[in-house]
Amino acid sequence: MMxxxxxxxxxVLVAVLALTGCAASDPGSGGSPAGAPAAGIGHxxxxxxxVPKFCAGRPPAAVLTALSRAVPESLxxxxxxxxxxxxxxxxxxxxxxxxxxxxxxxxxPGGALHPILRFGNPATDQADGAWGGxxxxxEQTYSLQSLDDFTVFGWNSVTGAVSRLGRxxxxxxxxxxxxxxxxxxxxxxxxxxxxxYGPGGLVQIRLVDLRTGQVTVVASGxxxxxxxxxxxxxWPGSEHPGAETRLHAYSLATHRSVQLxxxxxxxxxxxxxxxxGVRTAYLSPDLTELFYSPAPGRAAVPVLRLPAGVQFADLxxxxxxxxxxxxxxxxxxxxVTGAYVQVTPDYGYAVTGAGAAVIVSDPPASKAAHxxxxxxxxxxxxxxxxxxxx
Numbered sequence: 001m002m003x004x005x006x007x008x009x010x011x012v013l014v015a016v017l018a019l020t021g022c023a024a025s026d027p028g029s030g031g032s033p034a035g036a037p038a039a040g041i042g043h044x045x046x047x048x049x050x051v052p053k054f055c056a057g058r059p060p061a062a063v064l065t066a067l068s069r070a071v072p073e074s075l076x077x078x079x080x081x082x083x084x085x086x087x088x089x090x091x092x093x094x095x096x097x098x099x100x101x102x103x104x105x106x107x108x109p110g111g112a113l114h115p116i117l118r119f120g121n122p123a124t125d126q127a128d129g130a131w132g133g134x135x136x137x138x139e140q141t142y143s144l145q146s147l148d149d150f151t152v153f154g155w156n157s158v159t160g161a162v163s164r165l166g167r168x169x170x171x172x173x174x175x176x177x178x179x180x181x182x183x184x185x186x187x188x189x190x191x192x193x194x195x196x197y198g199p200g201g202l203v204q205i206r207l208v209d210l211r212t213g214q215v216t217v218v219a220s221g222x223x224x225x226x227x228x229x230x231x232x233x234x235w236p237g238s239e240h241p242g243a244e245t246r247l248h249a250y251s252l253a254t255h256r257s258v259q260l261x262x263x264x265x266x267x268x269x270x271x272x273x274x275x276x277g278v279r280t281a282y283l284s285p286d287l288t289e290l291f292y293s294p295a296p297g298r299a300a301v302p303v304l305r306l307p308a309g310v311q312f313a314d315l316x317x318x319x320x321x322x323x324x325x326x327x328x329x330x331x332x333x334x335x336v337t338g339a340y341v342q343v344t345p346d347y348g349y350a351v352t353g354a355g356a357a358v359i360v361s362d363p364p365a366s367k368a369a370h371x372x373x374x375x376x377x378x379x380x381x382x383x384x385x386x387x388x389x390x
Contacts, residue, residue: 054290054303054333059341062382063332067343067360072111073097074361074375079106081351081359081375082138082183083131088357088377092116092136094127096370103127103138103155108377116155117162123369132186133354134158135210137165139184139193148176152184152193154210165208166215169197179203180271182225185233190252192218192233194225205235207250218250229261230277236270244269244285261296274317279335281322287311290324292335303338318352321380325349332358332383339384343376356380 059067073079073095082103083092091106095113101122105114119125121142129138134157139150152166168176177196180203184193192207197220205219205226219235224245226235231252236245247267251258267273269285280293280300288311293300306312306326314325322333322340330348333340343350347363358378364371 054338054340057339057341057384059343060382060384063341063343063378066378066382067376070374070376071106071108073106073113075372078370078372079375080127080373081361082127082129083136084351084353084355084357084359085131086133086354088353088355088379091351091359091375092129092131094138096122101125103129103136103140103153105157117153128183130183130186131353132188132191135186135189135191137184137186137191137210146176147181148178148196150176150179150195152191152208154191154208156210163213165191165210165213166193166195166206168195171199177202180225182271185225185227187228190228190233192226192228194223194235201241205233207233216255219248223248224271227273227275229264229275229280232258232261234260234264234273236267236273245271247273263293263296263298263300266299272312272315274315274322276317276319279317281315281317283312283315287313290315290322292322294335304340314349316350316352318358319354319356319380321352321356321358321383323350323352323358330360332360332378332380334380334384337384341383343378348373 077095077097080094081091082094089108091108093106094103100115102118103116105116124142124144125140127138127140129136136155139152141147141150143149148168150168151164154163154165168179170176177198179196180194184191189210190207191210192205194203194205197204201222203223204217205223206215207218208215221237222241223235223237226233233250234247237248238245247260247264249258249260263280267282270283272283274281278295282291288306289302290304291300292303311327312324313327316323320335322335324331329342329346330344330350331340332343343360344362348361351359356379358380360376360378362374364373
């Protein structure tokens with residue numbers, strides 16, 4: 001939806017592996033404030049206010065209350081959030097229940113589950129996707145061992161129609177070419193994804209006009225999963241395997257390659273970038289430092305560095321909020337004050353939307369094929385009301 005997201009599917013796999021001691025962890029702090037001053041940070045469309053640095057704090061009472069209340073369905077069955085409506089009233093999920101397993105819309109106030117597409121084989125089928133304001137787009141995979149074999153589906157929330165938008169490509173031996181592990185990106189009437197098409201890590205960037213179903217290959221080679229930045233489709237790419245990536249942009253209006261916004265021109269070596277068209281955040285190549293900019297014309301500056309032994313694993317942006325997951329836990333930051341709080345006991349992940357609500361998903365409590373994942377709804381305004389350093 002807004003930038004890269006490792007995805008609920010991958011996050012759940014990592015969390016389950018952690019229960020067996022296979023995932024990285026560290027007993028230290030979940031993060032420490034960066035020593036350098038941060039650029040001004042504000043809501044999209046409003047003047048940025050100066051924030052000296054991001055700082056860790058205790059969750060306010062409103063956040064603790066939200067975290068104590070779980071969406072009832074998430075306590076009974078596995079519910080993996082893919083997206084969140086701007087109103088914060090509807091979550092788009094993949095779900096496994098006794099009566100339905102597949103992709104669905106979940107009413108957060110009432111708990112009603114509205115099926116969109118049933119999985120053919122609930123034991124192996126999974127989905128990871130994003131919500132774009134009218135369209136839900138997801139990649140559906142068919143194996144617990146690999147995510148490379150997939151179909152891309154789109155659901156029009158106005159008409160209720162589900163369409164098949166694309167399919168992974170296979171080698172002459174019938175094995176799906178490896179593809180980057182990222183959910184499709186969705187913006188307005190467009191969606192895009194990356195898929196392997198050849199040996200040696202060759203990948204295509206595919207753009208689909210959701211109104212017509214027309215698919216265009218906009219880039220090929222050693223590229224990684226794309227994201228939208230207002231009227232641009234952006235993706236990392238390099239000249240050859242192992243070379244540092246830089247970002248490239250394609251205009252949805254002119255259907256041509258164009259210059260990047262100033263804030264993105266210095267981004268190198270990372271495939272974790274999140275933007276809402278005004279504010280931008282990205283991670284360092286070694287996944288230990290967070291950069292932030294409040295405006296497209298301003299270079300991002302470091303606002304948070306993790307302690308030794310801890311790395312970032314996910315990044316998302318929402319209205320007045322940054323969300324990130326490390327190899328320890330998930331955190332939410334108020335982008336007005338710079339204050340951030342830990343919102344999961346460990347691992348987990350967060351899904352942002354165009355509104356003020358954020359879905360926080362806890363890690364599984366036990367190793368299981370489809371474990372229950374407690375899901376909470378947190379309002380971004382509740383995260384922190386005091387400015388760091390005051």
